[in-house]
Amino acid sequence: MESSLTYLIILGALSAVTEGAGLLPDGPLQKAVGDSVRFNTSKTPTETLFHSVLWKFKGETILFATPANNNTTPGYEDRIIYFPSTASLELRNLLTNDSGEYRVEIVSATADQGSTTLEVLEAVSGVTVSPNSADLLENAPVTLRCSSSGSSLTFLWMNGSTEVTASDRVQLTNENKTLNFTSVSRYDQGLYRCHVSNPVSHKISETVNITVNYGPEDTRVSPSKPPYATGSTIILMCSANSRPSPHFTWHVNSTKLPHxxxxxQLMKVTMSNNGNYSCRAFNPKTSVTVESPPVPITVTVLVVSPACSAGCIAGIVIACLVLVAGLVGGGYFYLHKKKTNRRMTDFPNTEVHQNDYVNMPNHQHDNMSSHYENVDGSHYENMSAEFRRAK
Known part of the structure; x- marks a missing residue:
């Protein structure tokens, strides 16, 4: 009876309470299902308990606290934690039904009240995109659809790291859940993902691969650098702008080559390889074939200066030998003359002039001759023996 009377007195006092600015944080506070939320007041912690604290949800009391005891409304007993030093409240195991306005009324030396709102959201889950791949021809239409569970969902489409936005060919409908291409281009090819989020969670779908096939276009032949001489090798390359890569065939004068x-690659070419060469590019996805402009190939005989004949070679060899012999002979003559002059310089008194013999009287010649004639062999032998002894 006494507690009931106290409660009624407090309620009467609260009728004069004014709204306290900033007593509770501004809302909405957003939390996921199963999480907890704490409504913190702006009161400074104190050891002196408040005369009374009243918490309400959508106008209904969920907690009434006094210094003597705390009264929790049935259904909240295991979910509410009360902090008497600041009159704050924590609510656990949140449900979507917990979304709404929460109000607190505090009576102490003064009376204050404040309110805030809570939004309990279902987390994002089960994000999928259909179809999970698309192999398309350029200019064909395609539609991608994203689905997900959760509440307050936001949808975003990404191609790689680039956000997909609406254009003349691209439409985003059904709150961006649907991505529609009225006509895909080769630049739309890529890896697509659907990003789904809400204030409490975020999920991304698996990758969707969109392939756009086109071409071939701009088929051309790049030849080796002319001129082309007989016996040389010619390499021709064919290219085309296409997806997927095309199949190439080669033709000369419109006749298909077995390559x-x-x-x-044409090796050891002859003039029989002359002609107009072209390649044809075939795309198996688009079933389109495009032929390159023809490239004329002309093989010519390489003109080489005639080689020196055998007689010419023999003449060159003989001339070289004569030149060498002349050089050797001249050198020998020079060295011999130099050596002779050095001898004559070293022995000047032994030099005999021809005029000495010419001016000699005839009787002297005769006497010398008879002198040598009268010398017998024994004389020469005696001279030889004396010469040996002298040695």
Whole structure:
């Protein structure tokens, strides 16, 4: 009976309470289902308990606290934690039904009240996109749809790291859940994802691969650098702008060659290889074939200066030998003359002049001759023996 009377007195006092600015944080406070939320007041913690604290949700009391005891409304007993030093309140295991306005009324030396709102959201889950891939021809239409569970969802489409926005060919409908291409281009190819979020969670779908096939276009042949001489090698390359890469065939004068691929190699060419060469690019996805402009190839005989004949070579060899012999002979003569002059310089008294013999009287010649004639062999032998002894 006494507690009831106290409660009624407090309620009467609260009728004169004015709204306290900033007593509770501004809302809405956003939390996920199953989380907890704490309504913190702006009161400074104190050891002196408040005369009374009243918490309400949507106008209904969920907690009444006095210094003597705390009264919790049935259904909240295991979910509410009360902090008497600041009159704050924590609510656990949130449900979507917990969304709404929360109000607190505090009576102490003064009386204050404040309010805020709570929004309990379901977390994002189960994000999927259909179809999960698309292999398209350029200019074809395609539609991607994103689905997800959760509340207050926001949808965003990404191509790689680029956000997809609406244009003449691109439409975003159904709150961006649907991405529609009225006509895809080759630049739309890429890896697409659907990003789904709300204030409490965020999820991304699996990748959707969109392939856009086109071409071939701008088919051309790049030849080796002319001129082309007989016996040389010619390499021709074929290219085209296409997705997927095309299949190449080669033709000369409109006749198909038994060789496929982007590279054609002609080895040891002759004039029989002359002609107009072209390649054809075929795209198996678009079923389109495009032929390159023809490239004329002309093989010519390489003109080489005639070689020196055998007689010419023999003449060159003989001339070289004569030149060498002349150089050797001249050198020998020079060295011999130099050596002779050095001898004559070293022995000047032994030099005999021809005039000495010419001016000699005839009787002297005769006497010398008879002198040598009268010398017998024994004389020479005696001279030889004396010469040996002298040695």
């Amino acid at each position: 496929d691929g982007e590279k054609l």
